[in-house]
Amino acid sequence: MPDILHRILDRKLEEIAERSRKRTMDDMAAQIADLGETRGFVAAIDARLYENKPAVIAEVKKASPSKGLIRADFDPAAIARSYEAGGATCLSVLTDADFFQGHEDYVGQARAACNLPILRKDFIIDEYQVYEARVIGADCILLIVSAFGSKYGDGEVVYDESRLTELSLLAAELDLDVLVEVHNEEELEIALGMPAPLIGVNNRNLRTFETSLGTSLKLKDRVGPDTAIVAESGIHTTEDVRTLREKGIHTFLVGEAFMRAADPGAELQKLFGTHVPTHPPKH
Numbered sequence: 001m002p003d004i005l006h007r008i009l010d011r012k013l014e015e016i017a018e019r020s021r022k023r024t025m026d027d028m029a030a031q032i033a034d035l036g037e038t039r040g041f042v043a044a045i046d047a048r049l050y051e052n053k054p055a056v057i058a059e060v061k062k063a064s065p066s067k068g069l070i071r072a073d074f075d076p077a078a079i080a081r082s083y084e085a086g087g088a089t090c091l092s093v094l095t096d097a098d099f100f101q102g103h104e105d106y107v108g109q110a111r112a113a114c115n116l117p118i119l120r121k122d123f124i125i126d127e128y129q130v131y132e133a134r135v136i137g138a139d140c141i142l143l144i145v146s147a148f149g150s151k152y153g154d155g156e157v158v159y160d161e162s163r164l165t166e167l168s169l170l171a172a173e174l175d176l177d178v179l180v181e182v183h184n185e186e187e188l189e190i191a192l193g194m195p196a197p198l199i200g201v202n203n204r205n206l207r208t209f210e211t212s213l214g215t216s217l218k219l220k221d222r223v224g225p226d227t228a229i230v231a232e233s234g235i236h237t238t239e240d241v242r243t244l245r246e247k248g249i250h251t252f253l254v255g256e257a258f259m260r261a262a263d264p265g266a267e268l269q270k271l272f273g274t275h276v277p278t279h280p281p282k283h
């Protein structure tokens with residue numbers, strides 16, 4: 001049985017073919033020429049880190065293949081406002097419909113409701129989706145290195161690095177930032193060789209759903225103190241945040257823990273905010 005990533009990517013190829021029959025890449029390129037500038041995604045993170053504060057990419061996610069429905073009461077605009085009020089640095093909006101119950105319109109809805117830069121969270125494997133990301137109002141795209149890997153009979157995985165580079169160069173041309181996602185050392189080496197990426201370490205294996213913060217901790221050792229990484233997935237408690245910060249990781253991508261809370265922004269503040277004293281200070 002093919003793994004879930006495989007199934008998602010097969011479906012993406014169909015989706016791209018369906019969509020390009022309705023709207024061509026040339027149409028989108030013409031539309032992009034009239035758009036304003038993007039909101040700097042990486043710049044917002046850098047600015048937050050420069051202040052010595054944690055940078056949180058807060059995810060707008062209704063459901064996932066591993067968890068099923070996560071949030072029934074799902075209003076992207078309200079969630080975006082809540083995240084902004086709770087101190088998020090950026091947003092990540094799921095646009096995949098078939099596996100995450102996302103939609104491309106959610107990016108525009110979130111964008112209109114706040115001033116935060118937005119990552120289009122989807123499985124991008126083709127130029128078409130990069131143009132589409134810019135048209136729907138994203139400021140950054142995700143490139144998942146494992147989506148560019150092919151497994152051979154002997155178990156060896158070969159990555160199409162030139163495709164990854166082509167797509168990240170196209171993103172730069174369209175004024176989009178790129179978050180390159182890795183899950184192991186081999187993928188990390190590939191990400192490090194790409195033009196100026198922001199590197200995210202997914203603690204969740206997209207083929208098995210196994211999740212461990214140990215993945216971020218281990219790969220952080222490989223890049224050393226001078227390379228910032230984003231710890232993605234499986235972050236639920238203040239203890240998780242403390243463990244990662246002690247290791248020198250200060251940028252986080254969090255979805256489920258916020259999405260299950262009645263007030264996602266308040267939960268963000270609880271996980272990452274400064275301690276609020278229970279007694280007001282005396283003058």
Ligand SMILES: O=P(O)(O)OC[C@@H](O)[C@@H](O)c1c[nH]c2ccccc12
Nearest residue numbers: 202232233234235253254255256257
């Ligand atoms: O809900 P979590 O465990 O906090 O995870 C958020 C985010 O990291 C996760 O949704 C994610 C990371 N990389 C992805 C790639 C595709 C889809 C989803 C993801």
